[in-house]
Amino acid sequence: MNRRAATGSLLALTVAVLGCAGRAREERAAAERAAAAEAAASADEPTALPPNSPYVVVLGTAQDGGLPHLGCEKECCTAARRDPARRRLVTSLLLCDPRDGRRWLFDCTPDLRAQMDLARSHPATRVMEGPRPALLDGLFLTHAHMGHYGGLLELGREAYAVKGLATWLTPRFADYLRTNGPWRLLAEEGRLDLQAIDPGRAIELAPDLRVRCFRVPHRDEFSDTVGFLIDGPNRDLLYLPDIDKWEAFDAWEPPLAEPGEPANGGIRTIEAAIAAVDVALIDGCFFADGEIAGRSMKEIPHPFIAESIARFAALPAAEREKVFFTHLNHTNAAATRGGAAWKSVVAAGMHVLDDGRLFGL
Numbered sequence: 001m002n003r004r005a006a007t008g009s010l011l012a013l014t015v016a017v018l019g020c021a022g023r024a025r026e027e028r029a030a031a032e033r034a035a036a037a038e039a040a041a042s043a044d045e046p047t048a049l050p051p052n053s054p055y056v057v058v059l060g061t062a063q064d065g066g067l068p069h070l071g072c073e074k075e076c077c078t079a080a081r082r083d084p085a086r087r088r089l090v091t092s093l094l095l096c097d098p099r100d101g102r103r104w105l106f107d108c109t110p111d112l113r114a115q116m117d118l119a120r121s122h123p124a125t126r127v128m129e130g131p132r133p134a135l136l137d138g139l140f141l142t143h144a145h146m147g148h149y150g151g152l153l154e155l156g157r158e159a160y161a162v163k164g165l166a167t168w169l170t171p172r173f174a175d176y177l178r179t180n181g182p183w184r185l186l187a188e189e190g191r192l193d194l195q196a197i198d199p200g201r202a203i204e205l206a207p208d209l210r211v212r213c214f215r216v217p218h219r220d221e222f223s224d225t226v227g228f229l230i231d232g233p234n235r236d237l238l239y240l241p242d243i244d245k246w247e248a249f250d251a252w253e254p255p256l257a258e259p260g261e262p263a264n265g266g267i268r269t270i271e272a273a274i275a276a277v278d279v280a281l282i283d284g285c286f287f288a289d290g291e292i293a294g295r296s297m298k299e300i301p302h303p304f305i306a307e308s309i310a311r312f313a314a315l316p317a318a319e320r321e322k323v324f325f326t327h328l329n330h331t332n333a334a335a336t337r338g339g340a341a342w343k344s345v346v347a348a349g350m351h352v353l354d355d356g357r358l359f360g361l
């Protein structure tokens with residue numbers, strides 16, 4: 001290489017490096033602007049509901065163990081014990097229909113008592129009559145892991161003693177509850193009215209409000225696992241708190257469909273599930289590999305948010321805009337609002353779900 005060419009390449013390299021630094025600065029500034037806009041948008045979201053239309057209240061966004069987590073003395077949980085604003089209840093949703101005052105719970109968590117207190121004014125048209133009014137008009141359960149059905153014990157004779165509460169769950173999960181104590185009493189005493197769901201059949205709550213399920217691969221010791229699709233009059237919402245890796249779902253063969261029905265309700269990838277809705281509340285349990293010291297994360301597979309950011313980068317911005325990560329483990333750095341991990345989610349065009357958030361349907 002002659003001297004002039006060498007100087008030229010050096011110049012080009014310098015320009016490229018300076019260009020990169022400039023781009024990085026611009027990207028950082030864009031991420032900061034996005035984070036500020038996100039904070040402003042989610043602050044006023046609760047008032048932005050269309051009147052007299054079904055809506056969802058987010059009753060919790062933590063992994064099964066909650067935040068703070070039992071026995072954790074690290075900053076993730078000591079900070080949450082000091083500052084209630086950093087606490088998160090276990091993942092759950094309340095679907096409300098203000099047109100007739102009915103409401104349905106998605107997952108029944110060990111935080112049920114606190115969550116039903118939060119639910120007290122939802123919907124505003126609900127009439128609570130009699131000495132022991134119906135808490136709910138129905139229950140949808142995703143799977144038999146502690147955070148998703150542990151609260152059922154609150155519905156038994158020792159506590160609220162519900163009567164005939166419609167409970168939609170998979171046939172395998174229903175069999176498990178019917179045949180194992182302490183859950184068995186809930187079925188035997190008629191407290192829960194267990195009703196099987198399958199991906200081919202929608203549960204009609206109102207002519208313009210339906211719930212469908214689809215199956216997903218997960219650590220299925222006692223039950224299988226589903227996600228739910230809520231089809232509202234104006235908008236549809238996906239609730240998928242627990243799944244193994246997205247690639248496991250890609251490779252997974254769901255049980256055979258009924259004749260004439262598409263397998264798994266037509267949902268065979270996470271992208272298909274997101275495409276089917278307007279709002280997607282999905283598993284964001286861990287931010288990245290290695291965040292749980294002293295424990296192999298292969299035993300507890302979930303899509304890391306960092307992996308989801310990389311995978312969904314291929315999607316159009318309008319698809320990413322639908323995504324809210326929930327079911328956050330106490331170790332998940334994205335659970336800290338405004339922190340670097342939280343900002344990286346926002347910069348990728350997606351959101352971290354907050355307790356109390358409302359979504360009009």
Ligand SMILES: [Zn+2]
Nearest residue numbers: 064145147242
């Ligand atoms: Zn869970």
Ligand SMILES: [Zn+2]
Nearest residue numbers: 072076077330
């Ligand atoms: Zn912790």
Ligand SMILES: [Zn+2]
Nearest residue numbers: 143145218242
């Ligand atoms: Zn689980």
